[in-house]
Amino acid sequence: MSTRADAIHALLPQTQCTRCGFQGCRPYAEALAAGTTSINRCPPGGQATIRELAHLLQTAELALDPECGSEGPAMVAYIDARSLYRLRSLLTTLPSRCHRWSATPDAYGAQRSLYRL
Numbered sequence: 005m006s007t008r009a010d011a012i013h014a015l016l017p018q019t020q021c022t023r024c025g026f027q028g029c030r031p032y033a034e035a036l037a038a039g040t041t042s043i044n045r046c047p048p049g050g051q052a053t054i055r056e057l058a059h060l061l062q063t064a065e066l067a068l069d070p071e072c073g074s075e076g077p078a079m080v081a082y083i084d085a086r087s088l089y090r091l092r093s094l095l096t097t098l099p100s101r102c103h104r105w106s107a108t109p110d111a112y113g114a115q116r117s118l119y120r121l
């Protein structure tokens with residue numbers, strides 16, 4: 005059964021960076037569900053996540069709490085499949101907001117993929 009914390013957790017970036025002041029995204033989601041913290045403590049999620057949380061929890065959108073850090077620009081990671089061991093394992097651990105951006109074959113025919121974080 006899906007809980008309120010599950011719905012909140014699904015909106016968070018899953019970087020487990022602890023910048024929100026909790027031990028990861030799940031504890032932050034549970035605190036939000038319990039109403040013991042505010043929606044503006046996740047720099048990786050930035051304003052877009054704050055907006056989604058405000059909508060889900062039917063509360064006012066807030067600016068990111070500067071004590072938690074600042075929202076950075078989107079980053080791009082280049083992954084060369086030939087140089088990685090256990091690539092499948094890596095891809096399953098990428099944050100949920102890491103989207104495959106493009107895939108092109110290189111000069112040897114191997115796929116080169118760009119991921120947007």
Ligand code: SF4
Binds near residue numbers: 022028032049
């Ligand atoms: S700051 Fe955001 S991404 Fe980092 S652990 Fe907290 S909820 Fe997860």
